[in-house]
Amino acid sequence: MNLFSWLRPAQPTLPDALQQRLECLPVPSPLSEGNLREQRWVVLDLETTGLNLNKDQVLSIGAVVIEDGAIDFSQQFERTLQCDQQKLGPSVLIHGLAPSTIAAGSDPAEALLAFMEFVGDSPLLAFHAPFDSHMLGRALKDYLGYRLQHSFLDVADLAPMLCPQAPLRKAGLDEWIDWFKLQVFDRHNASADALATAELALILFSRARQQQIHSPLELQQRLGQWKRRQQAPSL
Template sequence: MSLFSWLRPAQPMLPEEVQQRVESLLAPSALGECSLREQRWVVLDLETTGLNLNKDQVLSIGAVVIEDGAIDFSQQFERTLQCDKQKLGPSVLIHGLAPSAIAAGSHPAEALLAFMEFVGDSPLLAFHAPFDSHMLGRALKDYLGYRLQHTFLDVADLAPMLCPQANMRKAGLDEWIDWFKLQVFDRHNASADALATAELALILFSRARQQEIQSPLDLQQRLGQWKRRQQAPSL
C-alpha cells in the first residue's frame, strides 16, 4: 500500500448494473464550429443545502434543453435527491422543498446517473456556473466515482459581456430577468430557475450572433478573452 493512499477518498462501491451505466456514459464533446443554433445545450440549475462548496449537498436538479434555437420542452429533467435530515438548513425553505419531499426523493447515485445520461455529451449552461459545476462534480465523484469533464459556460458572465450597455457586471438572475423584461412566474426551485436561465440564454445567443459570434467555440473563446480583460489590473 502506498504511504499516501489513505489521503485519497475511497471509491464508492457500486452495483454491477450501475457501474456498467457509469462506464457507458458518453464522453463530453468539445465545443466546435457548428452554429449556436445547431448546438444542443443542457441548461442546469441545482438547489443545495447551502453555499459551502465542500460540505453542502445537492438537494435537487432541474434542467432543460436548448436545441435548434429553442427550448425543447420534450427534453426536461427534474429530480429531488434524498438527504440526511441533519444537513437540511434554512435554504430548504427558500427552495420550497419540504422535508417529506426530500425523504421521498431518489437516491443521489441514481438521480445523478440519470442526469448524466440525460446530458449525454452536451455542454452545460448555468447561472453562476462555477458553483453548479463544483457541486455537481463533487456529488458525482462521491456517489459514482465519476469525474465531470463537460464544458460549462456561465450565463452570469455571458450577459454582461454581450450586453455591456446594461452596466450590470455583478447582477443576479433576477436582475437580468427584469432588465430583459422576461415574464417569469416561478422562481427559486431548480426547474423554474433552469427554464428562466434558458430563456435568458436564448436572448444572449441572439445578441452573440449580432456581434458576429457564430459558433459555440467562438463564444467560448470570446468569453475567455473578456474574462481576462476583466481580471487585468487597470493602469
C-alpha cells in the same frame, strides 16, 4: 499497499446495474466550431443545502435543453435527492422543498447517473456556473466516482459581455430577467430557475450572432478573452 493510498478517498461501490450504466456514459464533446443554433445545450440549476462548496449537498437538479435555437420542452429533467435530515439548513425553505419531499427523494447515485445520461456529451450552461459545476462535480465524485469534464459556460458572465450597455455588473438572475422584461412566473426551484436561465440564454445567443459570434467554440473563446480583460489591473 502504497504508503499514501489512505489519503485518497475510497471509490464508491455501486450495484452492477449502475456500474454498467456509468461505464456507458459518452465522452463529453468539445465545443463545436459549427453553427451556434445547432448546438445542444443542457441548462442546469441546482438547489443545495447551502453555499458551502465543501460541506453542503445537492438537494435537487433541474434542467432543460436548448436545441435548434429553441427550448425543447420534450427534453426536461427534474429530480429531488435524498439527504440526511441533519444537514438541511434554512435555505431549504427558500427552495420550497419539504423535509418529507427530500426524505422521499431519489437515491443520489441513481439520480446523478440519470442526469448524466440526460446530459450525454453536451456542454452545460448555468447562471453562476462555477458554483453549479463545483457542487455537481463533487456530488458525482462522491456518489459515482465520476469526474465531470463537460464544458460549462456561465450565463452570468455571458450577459454583461454581450450586453455592455446594460447598467448591470455582477447582477443576479432576477436583475437580468427584469432587464429583458421576461415573463417568469415561478422562481427559486431548480426546474423554474433552469427554464428562466434558458430563456435568458436564447436572448444572449441572439446578441452573440449580432456580434459576429457564430459558433459555440467562438463564444467560449470570446468569453475567455472578456474575463481576462475584466481581471486585468487598471492602469
